[in-house]
Amino acid sequence: MSLILENGERKGVSTLSGSPREVKHKLDRIIAEQVVAVTFMQATEQEVNQVAQTISSIVQLVLTIRKQQVDNLDLLVDALVPKAMPTPTQLKEAAMIVRARTGVIESGDWMTAAEIAQLAGFSESNPSAQPNKWKREKVLFAIRHNGIDYFPSYGLDANAGYRPLKSMAKILETFGNSKDGWGLAYWFRSVNSFLDGMRPQDLLATDPARVIAAAQDELLEVAHG
Secondary structure, eight states: OEEEEETTEEEEEEEOOSOHHHHHHHHTTSOOSOOOOOOOSSOOHHHHHHHHHHHHHHHHHHHHHHHHHHHHHHHHHHHHSOSSOOOHHHHHHHHHHHHHHHHHHTTSOEEOHHHHHHHHTOOSSSTTHHHHHHHHHTSSOOEEETTEEEEEGGGEEGGGTSEEOHHHHHHHHHHTTSSOHHHHHHHHHSOBGGGTTBOHHHHTTTOHHHHHHHHHHHHHHHHTO
């Protein structure tokens, strides 16, 4: 039995090792409000003792950290609080981004890799393999939200087994690294003067040449300021 001590004082935490009968006998001799038991089907006495010693070390570390938490609280707060208050411009920009992303997410134009795999009849064992390959090959893009990739449904051809529209690859090639997934999502869903007020995503399947031209025009406008 290992008893955790701090500055010579009993902290009320101990580890017990042995057979179930031996541990039961030891438990009858100590006072404890809570007990955590770890059982082993196959282990030597030495291995069990090593685990007990490891648990003792971990508990000792936790107790030490807990003692230091009060002292370090002010330092932790200082580290987490921004060094300077955000400017009105930054707050306005953040609010605009929130609204834009919310609009994209709530549009219903997005599918997970698993949903695409189900429609396209891909392998159920690894449903994300093909959509992720499309993303790597830059024939389809994705936005990432809460750790999950979402792919645009308007970028898929339902008449071709839900494979990416061929025009999508050309558009992604046109934009290159100038737009990330979210930037592409904003562009596709925004009305476009080059397209007579239509959205690129609405014409992607029916008039891909015009959408590609609109992407090229977008880059020219950016280049010329």
